[in-house]
Amino acid sequence: MYVYDEFDRAFLAERTAEFRDQVGRRLSGALSEDEFKPLRLMNGVYLQLHAYMLRIAIPYGTLSATQLRRMAHVARRYDRGYGHFTTRQNIQFNWISLQDLPDAMASLAEVGVHGIQTSGNCIRNVTTDQWAGATPEECDDPRIWAEILRQYSTLHPEFTYLPRKFKIAITAADKDRAAVKVHDVGLRLHRNEAGELGFEVLVGGGLGRTPFVGKSIRKFLPARHLLSYIEAIMRVYNQFGRRDNIYKARIKILVHEIGAETFAAAVEKEWEAIRDGALHLSDEIIADIRARFLYPAYETLADQPAELTEALKDPAFATWHRNSVTTHKQPGYAIVTVSLKPVGAPPGDATADQMEVVADLAERYGFNEIRVGHEQNLCLPNIAQKDLPALWRALEAAGLATPNVNLVNDIIACPGLDYCALANARAIPVAQEIAKRFADLEKARGVGRLHINISGCINACGHHHVGHIGILGVEKNGQEFYQITLGGRADEHAQLGTLLGPAVSYEQVPGLIEDVVDTYMELRSGPQELFVDTVARLGIEPFKERVYAAH
Amino acid sequence: MAAPQQQKLKVHGPVAVTANRLTDGVVVWRTPDHGWSVDLNDAAVVTTAPEAIALLAAAQQSDIEAVGAYVAPVLLDDGHVLPGNLRERIRVAGPTFELPR
Structure with a gap:
């Protein structure tokens, strides 16, 4: 965990007080909605269909048990x-009233979390691998x-x-769990x-109305130049990015229109002027930041302890273990x-109850640490293998041990x-109905890894693309x-899916997805060939023929 | 020549003006007496573009009670006013699935 200091706490307290004043002025009529809206958005407050929504950033997906417990409190x-x-790697509360928002924010600020820069045309929450610091792959x-x-x-x-808004993601592992290739800036x-440590810099990825996979503009940037290079990118974007058309304002459009080489040349030129200036990261600064991350005091343990074997x-338990437990860098941990x-x-x-269960379990078994992944699951990154059975029983009792990760x-x-x-259109009920069609997890396991977005x-x-x-x-x-695409992927081989055919109605979607999966099961070369690889090998035509013949 | 908002607004059937209550975002409907109600049956229902534009303009005079006012389709059924499309049905009745408990 990163340890915040007095500066961070004072800043958040001041910001919360400022927002409380802004809300008060809005409720009194001193501020109009046009005046207030940009202020609330800068604090992560949206107005949705039925209520205000508060979006809270979870920096690089890392939460303490105390922070998660406080989120449970706010939810309740x-x-x-x-x-x-x-x-x-954010959390959203969907039903908070404007009157309550300052108190909710103050409560969250006490544990160092906030909604600043979770909205608006700024640099958003920087995301990364939910296994960071724990995986042997990085x-x-x-x-x-x-x-x-x-x-x-x-x-x-x-x-x-x-x-426009600007999203940055970082991976330090060859297997990309942060989807860096579909961010405005992806850092590998x-x-x-x-x-020597350094970054491959990818720019111009993104989804939305005009999806692109990011282009690599530098294969190796020494790590100490991270900030100056990012600043050079931002300046080129700020100078040349379009502001006349919201749909063409993301950096991906600029990179696409002028070309990655031209964009890279402009960045390099800007960077030359600032690379050794105030943004140069000295060893001392890096060491200082690094020192503020407190790592667990791991015990010396052996892999596969007797408790686990039994x-x-x-x-x-074995099914859950195969599905939801992953190798840790530290022997004896998972x-x-x-x-x-x-x-x-x-x-x-x-639910608030589930958040508290996870927080309790993180305290008891996981060095107080919880992670949030972009796949919308949580992660306990530091669990002793001997504690896995007890952890599983507690998760199971709270409805948190469905062994369907990546299925x-x-x-x-x-x-x-x-x-x-x-x-x-609705998304959640579609997901629910599809999930029910594969409620037999034995069947889902037979299908293997398959991501539906x-x-x-x-x-x-x-992230449907x-x-x-x-x-x-x-x-x-x-x-x-609903339009269906096949063959997309968000990992280190990121690519956009291909449209299967004409859109189908809400009622037709679950059956169509079953047909797509059945077609895959018939056509795959064997259980080792994942769905996405079968689509890559055969293209979408066999799926299209089968699916549209049936619907 | 029609004003810009009149050129854009097409009314094909009964409509009402809706917004979100400032204090908590709850869905509200413009009433005939220039107020707001959480009950769609209290809504002022009109059937022509000029009427809808006038209703909307009056609703936008003040944003102290409700924000984001717009014209939404409704249905009239045996004396009751019902939401006119899926979006408005969801705004009136809430999400279409059981919320986590």
Whole structure:
């Protein structure tokens, strides 16, 4: 965990007091809605279909037990007893009243969390691998660099009024769990042949109305130049990015229109002028940030302890263990993914009770630490293997041990038309119905890894373009229809899905998805060939023929 | 020549003006006596573009009670006013699935 200091606490307290005053002036009529709206958005407050929504950032997906417990308190005290974890390592409370928002924010600020820069045309929450600091696959803890970016970008005056919102993601592992290729800037931390730490810099990725996979503009940027290079990118974007058309204002459009090479040349030129200036990261600064991350005091333990071996005789535990437990860098420990996808439940939602259970378990077994992944699941990154059986029993009792991580019913879905003022169609009920079709988890396991992503509008908060199966809700003559894409992926081989064919009705979607999956099961070369690989090998035609013949 | 908002607003059937209550975001409907109600049956229902524009303009005179006013389709059924499309049905009745408990 990163340890905040007095500066952070004082800043958040001041910001909360400022917002309380702004709310008071709005309620009294001293501020009009036009005056108030940009102020509330800068604090993560949206007005949705039925209520205000508060979006809280979870920097690089890391939460303490205390912070999660406080979120449970806010959910129970000020909302309707639950929260929704998003695809960008945020949590959203969907029912908070404007009158209660200052108190809710003050409560959250006491534990160091806030909604600043979770909305608006600024640099948003910097996201990274939910297994950071725990996985043996990484070359360094990417959260160090995310924290440096967080400090740099928070309230940065030059980047508070960008042409559009700006999202940065970092991975430090070859297997990309942060979807860096579909962010405005994606950073791939790695070591060069000399063993030095640096970033491959990708720019211009993104989903939404005009999706693109990011382009690599620099293969290796020495880590100490991270801030100056990001600043050079931001300046080029700020100078040349379009402000006349909201749909063409993201950096991806600029990179696409002028070309990655031209964009890179402009960045390099800007960077040459500032690279050794105030933004140069000295070893001392990096060491200082690094020192503020407190790592668990791991015990010296052996892998596969007797408690675990014995527990694995229980088929239910063994199934969960195979699905939800991952190798840790430290012998005797494990990374546990906590599924927030019980079959038939809204994806990514957790009740206040469930949040408290996870917080309690993190305290008891996991060095107080919880993570949030972009797949809308939680993670306990530091669990002793000997404690896994007890942890599983507690998770199971709270409905948090569905062994469906990465399976067909581990569906990513945006809030859709059930909450969102921008949406054209529902997403959550579609996810629920599909999940029910695969409620037999034995069947789902037989299908293997398959990511379904659902968005309720073209803004693509459900990342449908990069779902193995992507589902996009559209509206036609007042009715909900859904476009299906196949073959997208968000990992290190990121690519956009291909449209399967004409949109189908709300009622047709679950059956169509079953047909797509059945077709895959018939056509795959064997159980080792994942759905997305079968689509890559055969293209969409065999799926199209089968599906549209049936519907 | 019609004003810009009149050119854009097309009314095909009964409509009402809706917004969100400032204090808590709850869905409200413009009433005939220039107030707001949480009950759609209290809404002022009109059937022409000029009427709808006038109703909306009056609603937008003040944003101290309600915000984001717009014209929404409604249905008239045996003396009751019902939401006219899925979006408005969800705004009136809430999400279409059981909320987490």
